[in-house]
Amino acid sequence: MEYSFQNTYICNVTKKEAILHAALDLLAAKGVHDTPVSEIAKAAGTGMGTIYNYFANKEILINEIYLRIKEQEETLFLQVNKDQPIKTQFEHYLTVIIEFFIQHPTYFNFLQQLEASPIITQENKVKGKKSVEMVAVLLKNGQQHRIIKNFDIDQILVFIGGAISSYLKQHLNTSKKQQTSLKNHIRMVWDGIKE
Secondary structure (H helix, E strand, O other): OHHHHHHHHHHHHHHHHHHHHHHHHHHHHHOOOOOOHHHHHHHHOOOHHHHHHHOOOHHHHHHHHHHHHHHHHHHHHHHOOOOOOHHHHHHHHHHHHHHHHHHOHHHHHHHHHOOOOOOOOHHHHHHHHHHHHHHHHHHHHHHHOOOEOOOOHHHHHHHHHHHHHHHHHHHHOOOHHHOOOHHHHHHHHHHHHEO
């Protein structure tokens, strides 16, 4: 009996993961609003009833994908050596986050569609904001040491987010020969926020 329960549990996790992966790929490629649940079910190799067993509606499915990406994003700052100078920490973080999205372009394309969308619940937006908490702490520390401009932290984060987004759009949509230097881009962002 115990083996049967474990086997069922493992199958259920696998189905849920298959749904999430298929949904992410389709939503990133076709668009959040242009992807019906029936198409996600087909791509996941399951029925719509199975999807609705895990997710009451498409919005809940989208919110779960959003949170999973944000949770991964939150761990990226752990790669930054906090004993380094503020500038070095910032440059390393920016490099890590941009390389993360270059390696996962579907994450980037998915999140881009949700920037101004009401689909993500307010509660999940608050949870998602945790992904930049450590960056905000770094920026505040830089302000205290008069290294970072004394602007509102949220405004600085929006500026940084815009810089990351513009670099990724350019990088992901051009040939390797035409891609701009990441090092130069990071330097320009730093020049924009330093005191």
